[in-house]
Amino acid sequence: MTEVSVAKEDVAATGELVVLKSVNKHFGALHVLQDIDLTIARGEVVVVIGPSGSGKSTLCRTINRLETADSGSITIDGEALPQEGKELARLRADVGMVFQSFNLFAHKTVLENVMLGQIKVRKADKKKAEEKARALLDRVGVATQADKYPAQLSGGQQQRVAIARALAMDPKVMLFDEPTSALDPEMINEVLEVMQQLARDGMTMIVVTHEMGFARSAANRVVFMADGRIVEEAAPDQFFSNPRSDRAKDFLSKILHH
Amino acid sequence: MFDFLQGYDVLGAFWTTVQLTLLAAAGSLVWGTLLAAMRVGPVPLMRGFATVYVNTVRNIPLTVIILFTSLGLANTLGVTLGAKGVIDTLNFRLAVLGLVAYTSAFVCEVIRSGINTVPVGQAEAARAIGLSFSQVLRLVVLPQAFRSSVGPLANVLIALTKNTTVAAAIGVAEAATLMRTMVEKEAQLIPIAAIFALGFVILTLPTGLILGWVGKKVAIKR
Numbered sequence: 464m465t466e467v468s469v470a471k472e473d474v475a476a477t478g479e480l481v482v483l484k485s486v487n488k489h490f491g492a493l494h495v496l497q498d499i500d501l502t503i504a505r506g507e508v509v510v511v512i513g514p515s516g517s518g519k520s521t522l523c524r525t526i527n528r529l530e531t532a533d534s535g536s537i538t539i540d541g542e543a544l545p546q547e548g549k550e551l552a553r554l555r556a557d558v559g560m561v562f563q564s565f566n567l568f569a570h571k572t573v574l575e576n577v578m579l580g581q582i583k584v585r586k587a588d589k590k591k592a593e594e595k596a597r598a599l600l601d602r603v604g605v606a607t608q609a610d611k612y613p614a615q616l617s618g619g620q621q622q623r624v625a626i627a628r629a630l631a632m633d634p635k636v637m638l639f640d641e642p643t644s645a646l647d648p649e650m651i652n653e654v655l656e657v658m659q660q661l662a663r664d665g666m667t668m669i670v671v672t673h674e675m676g677f678a679r680s681a682a683n684r685v686v687f688m689a690d691g692r693i694v695e696e697a698a699p700d701q702f703f704s705n706p707r708s709d710r711a712k713d714f715l716s717k718i719l720h721h
Numbered sequence: 722m723f724d725f726l727q728g729y730d731v732l733g734a735f736w737t738t739v740q741l742t743l744l745a746a747a748g749s750l751v752w753g754t755l756l757a758a759m760r761v762g763p764v765p766l767m768r769g770f771a772t773v774y775v776n777t778v779r780n781i782p783l784t785v786i787i788l789f790t791s792l793g794l795a796n797t798l799g800v801t802l803g804a805k806g807v808i809d810t811l812n813f814r815l816a817v818l819g820l821v822a823y824t825s826a827f828v829c830e831v832i833r834s835g836i837n838t839v840p841v842g843q844a845e846a847a848r849a850i851g852l853s854f855s856q857v858l859r860l861v862v863l864p865q866a867f868r869s870s871v872g873p874l875a876n877v878l879i880a881l882t883k884n885t886t887v888a889a890a891i892g893v894a895e896a897a898t899l900m901r902t903m904v905e906k907e908a909q910l911i912p913i914a915a916i917f918a919l920g921f922v923i924l925t926l927p928t929g930l931i932l933g934w935v936g937k938k939v940a941i942k943r
């Protein structure tokens with residue numbers, strides 16, 4: 464037992480929240496994640512960038528075990544991800560996830576979307592859950608939509624509700640997989656602003672995005688992926704103005720010109 | 722003009738038909754939903770069982786299944802389902818059992834295609850907030866699957882109502898049994914057939930209309 468607590472203190476001392484060690488993942492013959500080593504500190508905001516098919520989504524999904532890694536280890540706040548079961552469900556709740564396509568529960572109101580996990584996973588009572596849900600909806604600026612159904616909201620509003628739904632679980636870290644890619648241009652900023660505020664409030668965030676404005680203003684670090692590998696890691700300014708690898712140079716020249 | 726109805730309990734026979742229908746409907750909804758849950762579940766053994774069950778049962782004529790419950794279960798294996806010797810009651814229960822066994826295979830397939838209308842991203846989002854597999858199914862997937870299944874389930878229910886006539890094969894005194902008796906004893910064949918046809922239309926038409934309306938009402942806007 465002493466060993467375990469010592470290990471946890473070490474983690475707290477170094478402030479490492481998410482640690483991936485030589486993580487590998489295949490889809491059939493396709494080697495999607497190749498020896499991924501990645502450490503995210505508490506409160507850090509990391510932007511993951513890279514060409515289509517490079518494994519960014521798979522990386523996010525592996526971190527909260529929507530996909531299982533073939534080998535390597537993933538720890539969240541010092542705890543290894545368990546196999547399927549109750550423990551895994553609990554750990555998943557500690558990792559918030561926001562998807563490109565919002566994925567709100569279509570048969571539930573906005574308010575119910577944000578309450579569901581609190582009641583069923585965190586066992587909060589209904590009144591507390593509703594209070595918290597309303598506070599979160601207010602925080603992301605959609606408080607007036609609480610009683611509507613997801614289909615009645617704009618994409619930007621839906622995505623902000625999805626962020627509130629994830630925050631309702633008090634996650635230790637938030638994963639965003641291209642949260643603005645499915646949005647009309649005029650709605651992108653309202654979502655990015657919420658994310659920026661979240662970053663300022665000290666949330667640990669892993670964000671897959673090609674929004675360089677967000678990366679420059681909110682990220683501590685940019686991780687560049689290509690062909691299932693982490694090719695380059697750098698501070699945002701350094702990465703965008705002076706990428707070291709040819710892959711990154713090539714990629715940046717493409718997204719800067721479109 | 723309707724003298725030939727004297728001495729026959731037509732309403733009583735249709736009441737038996739209604740009871741067969743409602744009990745079998747309730748049973749097949751429960752068992753069919755469980756089968757659908759098994760078919761989409763993560764346990765290979767259950768998936769395999771449900772798949773084999775559905776594909777086998779769907780392809781056996783209902784008459785064979787009903788006769789099997791009577792000849793196989795009751796006569797050979799001595800299953801009595803708690804019925805105390807009264808042949809009618811026992812056969813009624815066996816008929817419900819056979820109808821449930823058969824209809825649930827169709828209910829399963831309806832629910833399963835209902836499940837397929839729920840975007841997989843919603844199930845992933847539900848897992849991501851920490852819900853267990855059964856919670857994802859009960860709280861997110863099935864409520865939406867049921868709503869889009871109402872229309873197709875109405876068709877299954879209508880088919881079930883008509884299928885109850887097969888219970889005549891093991892002597893349940895429902896509408897078709899009475900009709901056969903009357904046809905044997907009375908001369909007015911066409912009026913008799915018309916009355917029973919009308920009876921079934923009265924039972925099935927509202928089912929289709931009401932459930933069609935309900936289906937539109939509860940449909941999920943995406």
Ligand SMILES: Nc1ncnc2c1ncn2[C@@H]1O[C@H](COP(=O)(O)OP(=O)(O)OP(=O)(O)O)[C@@H](O)[C@H]1O
Pocket residue numbers: 490493495513514515516517518519520521522
């Ligand atoms: N469930 C799956 N089964 C098989 N192959 C998959 C699966 N999911 C992803 N892939 C493949 O794995 C590779 C990495 O996919 P991934 O979605 O992680 O890339 P990405 O970097 O997120 O790309 P994008 O920018 O297009 O979202 C791709 O070649 C993709 O086709």
Ligand SMILES: [Mg+2]
Pocket residue numbers: 519520521640641
């Ligand atoms: Mg992706």
